[in-house]
Amino acid sequence: MRIDNEMRLEFLSKSQNESFARSVVAAFIAQLDPTIDELADVKTAVSEAVTNAIIHGYECQSGHISIVSKIMGRTVEIEIFDQGKGIENIDLARQPLYTSKPELERSGMGFTVMETFMDHVEVVSQPGMGTTIRLTKTFKSM
């Protein structure tokens, strides 16, 4: 599919960048005139992926997180990359209520939120190499 627009963003894995990251993505996709609910869905999914990169990928150490977002027609693709610890068992990680950090009061619902709010969630990860989350969603036609 033809790429109509694209943006890249890179930032340090600091928690104060979570709201920055989801707001930038929301501002970028606003050009497609999504509904308020669609915009909120994307913001929430991006917040989950970025938070996971900070808490689990880098385990709150300093690292770089990048986001690449592409617009193709009425479809938006958002990739969130970290070069952190990686995920050993992706199927297990994606299960509702699974968390590797219950001591932090995590609910283990981040992936479920992403899967519910987006059309597709793809996870590419290797222990020691990092994680890429690819989120896609097609907005309703205007």
Next chain:
Amino acid sequence: MNVGFDFINNKLIIRIDGDIDHHTCDEIRSKIDNEIMRRNPKDIIFDMKNVNFMDSSGIGVIIGRYKLVMAKSGVAAMINVKPQIQRVYDICGLKKIIPIYENEIQAVKNI
């Protein structure tokens, strides 16, 4: 991050102001826990009127506080919930444990 409190009929009303995400949740959690320690309420009511965004980090905070009051046979409720927050709440199955009321009067009356 501003968290305001009111105490009515042994119920602590927790008024959160701003986004609830991983960045803000530690401060929100400790402010609420301090107040629960100080006042020892039976029930808690989360007033979400000034919360425009919440992700799974917020769910963790809410379930954690629910467990605190539940341990002493209290209940937790939510009021003034906006659509984005309602959707996260629905997905995470909070309905079964934390009822939503339209407003404070309804919540105070019914719990």
